[in-house]
Amino acid sequence: MKAIVQDRYGPPETLTLADVDAPVPAADEVLVRVEAAALNAYDWHVMRGDPRMARLALGRTRPRARIRGRDFAGRVEAVGSDVQGVRPGDAVFGDLGDANGAFAEYVCVPATMVAPKPANLTPQQAAALPLAGVTALMGLRDVGQVQPGHRVLINGASGGVGTLAVQLAKVLGATVTGVCSTRNVDLVRSLGADHVVDYTRDDFTHDARRHDVVFDLVGNRSLTALRRALTPTGTLVLSGGGVYGGGSLLGPVWLLARGRLLAPFVKHRIVALTATPSRQHLDTLRTHAESGHLTPAIDRSYPLHEVPQAIRYLEGEHARSKVVITI
The missing domain is CATH 3.90.180.10 (Medium-chain alcohol dehydrogenases, catalytic domain)
Known part of the structure; x- marks a missing residue:
């Protein structure tokens, strides 16, 4: 072959x-x-x-x-x-x-x-x-525990995981803010995002809006900055590194490790996500796709x-x- x-x-x-x-x-x-x-x-x-x-x-x-x-x-x-x-x-x-x-x-x-x-x-x-969808599903439903009415921010909303995460967050009943570049604003909005932040013009970590869940798919912000975007008891889900520039010894591993170390000492929930695809997750993605809620x-x-x-x-x-x- x-x-x-x-x-x-x-x-x-x-x-x-x-x-x-x-x-x-x-x-x-x-x-x-x-x-x-x-x-x-x-x-x-x-x-x-x-x-x-x-x-x-x-x-x-x-x-x-x-x-x-x-x-x-x-x-x-x-x-x-x-x-x-x-x-x-x-x-x-x-x-x-x-x-x-x-x-x-x-x-x-x-x-x-x-x-x-x-x-x-x-x-x-x-x-x-499979991989992008399971990452989005685990990050939002399993780890982020997103519920109807939650406010969710997705940093990296125009990427492979992000475009699916926007749709899945809406399926879960959340109000969704997507962060992306100027050329992708229309794409992210078309996927169902309620608010779109163009990171070339605005910094979501200094926005007055606070979120119940921040799903970081980029790994380009510090833990301190990411936590500013959370409500006092919000959840930070770290899956950064998908689009980081590369060429380092540790890459995004350092951010994830720092998140794990900090988690026991703050009110925010900080979780470093490891996606582990399973038949059950694939079946869930199929159900959402066939219902027309995930494309x-x-x-x-x-x-x-x-x-x-x-x-x-x-x-x-x-x-x-x-x-x-x-x-």
């Missing part, structure tokens, strides 16, 4: 299209013919081994997983002997997690980590959901052999919403 492979850390030029052996499903796995995959900031961080501290988990000199990509949508080709409830021909979507491998014609994935594709979404839209916004689409160009576009911070790969 064709796949995008990488044998050393580095820029997009280290990614090449190659012929590799197609995977064979284990007893608890399904083999999926990939129709679309999606880029995440995670992909270019792994590609570069950045922040460098992450190489302790990713691989010291090169990524342990040779094929890049984790989010996908496609059709089941075969199932392992122990798999129940999934059959060849089923349209599915899912997240390979740290195993990677979605930028390829076929992937093997545990049956528990795929779900039926939302019937009203294209494969490209479905592939855009992934697609910025650009690239064919498989142009993954390096797609990652270069994402890495340059010009992308808004999701960038997808058609296979």
Whole structure:
């Protein structure tokens, strides 16, 4: 099969299209013919081994997983002997997690980590959901505990996670403020945001408006500044680093670590989010998509052999919403 492979850390030029052996499903796995995959900031961080501290988990000199990509949508080709409830021909979507491998014609994935594709979404839209959607869902519902009437601010509202977070916060009944650049104001407003802050003109951390939940997806503000935007007993959810510039030893890890250290000593709830996709989360995203309340916004689409160009576009911070790969 064709796949995008990488044998050393580095820029997009280290990614090449190659012929590799197609995977064979284990007893608890399904083999999926990939129709679309999606880029995440995670992909270019792994590609570069950045922040460098992450190489302790990713691989010291090169990524342990040779094929890049984790989010996908496609059709089941075969199932392992122990798999129940999934059959060849089923349209599915899912997240390979740290195993990677979605930028390829076929992937093997545990049956528990795929779900039926939302019937009203294209494969490209479905592939855009797993990691970004689960991050938004966990940050708002599971960790932020957003309730109807809450005021929620999303810093990084025009990104892959942010565009889904705006919609999910509205599903949860919140009044939503999205923070983005000038060119993305209309996009964020069209997704349902009640208020939009253009960070090139205004500083939301000095605004008089206070929020029950601040969901930080950027990691470009101090904890002190972020806490200024909260009500006295509000919740700060840290998932920053998705769009940070890179090239450091610790990257966003330092902000997340400081948040954990500070949390026991302040009235605000401060939570560093680690997204862990599950079948239950994917099913919830499917339900919201099929009800018409959640529609992934697609910025650009690239064919498989142009993954390096797609990652270069994402890495340059010009992308808004999701960038997808058609296979």
